Amino acid sequence: MKFAKMTEVAHYAPSQVITNDDLAEIMDTNDEWISSRTGIKSRHITYDENTSDLCIKIVKSLLEKSNYSPESIDFLIVATISPDSLMPTTATITQGKTGLVNAFAFDMQAACSGFVYALSLGEKLIASGRYQRGIIIGAETHSKTLDWNDRSTAVLFGDGAGGVLLEAATSQHFLAEKLQADGIKGTALASKSFYPKSPYSKKFEHNEKLLMDGRSVFDFAVREVPQNILATLELAGIEPNEIDYYLPHQANIRIIDKWPKKLKVDRDKFLVNLEHYGNTSAASIPILLSEAIESGTLSFGSGQTVLMTGFGGGLTWGSLIIKL
Numbered sequence: 001m002k003f004a005k006m007t008e009v010a011h012y013a014p015s016q017v018i019t020n021d022d023l024a025e026i027m028d029t030n031d032e033w034i035s036s037r038t039g040i041k042s043r044h045i046t047y048d049e050n051t052s053d054l055c056i057k058i059v060k061s062l063l064e065k066s067n068y069s070p071e072s073i074d075f076l077i078v079a080t081i082s083p084d085s086l087m088p089t090t091a092t093i094t095q096g097k098t099g100l101v102n103a104f105a106f107d108m109q110a111a112c113s114g115f116v117y118a119l120s121l122g123e124k125l126i127a128s129g130r131y132q133r134g135i136i137i138g139a140e141t142h143s144k145t146l147d148w149n150d151r152s153t154a155v156l157f158g159d160g161a162g163g164v165l166l167e168a169a170t171s172q173h174f175l176a177e178k179l180q181a182d183g184i185k186g187t188a189l190a191s192k193s194f195y196p197k198s199p200y201s202k203k204f205e206h207n208e209k210l211l212m213d214g215r216s217v218f219d220f221a222v223r224e225v226p227q228n229i230l231a232t233l234e235l236a237g238i239e240p241n242e243i244d245y246y247l248p249h250q251a252n253i254r255i256i257d258k259w260p261k262k263l264k265v266d267r268d269k270f271l272v273n274l275e276h277y278g279n280t281s282a283a284s285i286p287i288l289l290s291e292a293i294e295s296g297t298l299s300f301g302s303g304q305t306v307l308m309t310g311f312g313g314g315l316t317w318g319s320l321i322i323k324l
């Protein structure tokens with residue numbers, strides 16, 4: 001039996017910080033409205049960097065921290081819904097510019113669940129025994145896809161990236177997982193759509209911008225996701241309170257605030273940083289993990305048990321229980 005473990009983590013966000021007050025200068029909104037409904041105070045917004053530029057920072061940082069050569073990396077997965085282009089992928093652009101000459105690379109698209117899906121897949125690649133070392137990144141530059149005239153969505157999102165180095169291990173670190181999807185409810189959270197538009201095709205209705213049925217996705221996050229967490233805990237044979245820290249996708253503080261009661265665990269076990277980043281979709285969980293490692297709240301090799309939960313467009317959602 002082969003195993004995988006995370007051995008390093010890194011995060012990066014563009015240096016430009018845009019506060020709620022800054023947004024109030026360009027659209028009809030205010031700090032009280034945004035922070036009371038979302039918990040967000042500021043977000044990082046890229047000035048001259050694209051998603052691959054953020055990913056390059058993460059790869060370089062992981063290589064520096066681990067002292068591994070670029071040639072020693074077997075694969076790179078980038079989870080993103082704001083790629084530089086559909087082709088080439090953000091992962092291959094990053095791979096080319098960081099000298100990961102022996103790595104295969106591809107993008108994973110599972111919205112705000114992207115990092116959890118990609119980390120799960122990376123673990124399987126290593127557990128197969130075929131690959132020894134990989135990098136999993138969640139990265140977004142949402143600012144380039146937002147409708148800056150739509151105050152209901154433009155205030156919610158931010159840019160940033162986080163990633164982990166995944167390596168072969170001699171003992172089990174990934175204890176349980178449950179990944180889910182429900183395409184029937186997919187229209188509740190949808191971005192710009194693509195449809196045939198050739199001279200030979202019928203005219204399709206399509207949306208040009210992000211659509212979010214807030215109430216419906218909020219109810220989904222509050223009702224369904226804790227059930228997924230409980231099911232994952234049951235698979236691991238672990239009680240909710242035995243988890244040292246929960247690392248939830250940072251969509252909205254009101255969602256996270258409802259979970260401790262549902263799971264009957266202390267609110268302090270839920271790590272939160274959305275105040276400073278907004279919703280960074282696939283990047284939110286690795287940024288959260290990286291900050292927790294940096295602050296000493298978590299450390300690799302400590303034996304602490306964490307539960308990561310992603311949930312978002314698709315709809316997709318899922319949890320991983322990992323022993324650090």
Ligand code: B82
Pocket residue numbers: 037038112156189213214215217218219220221251252254255279311312313
């Ligand atoms: S909201 O609908 O406007 N609302 C909840 C009733 C405000 C209190 C809202 C806002 Br504002 C921001 C985010 C959400 C939300 O529910 N988001 C998500 C839910 C499930 C999956 C992903 C997300 C996400 O935003 O990434 C609701």
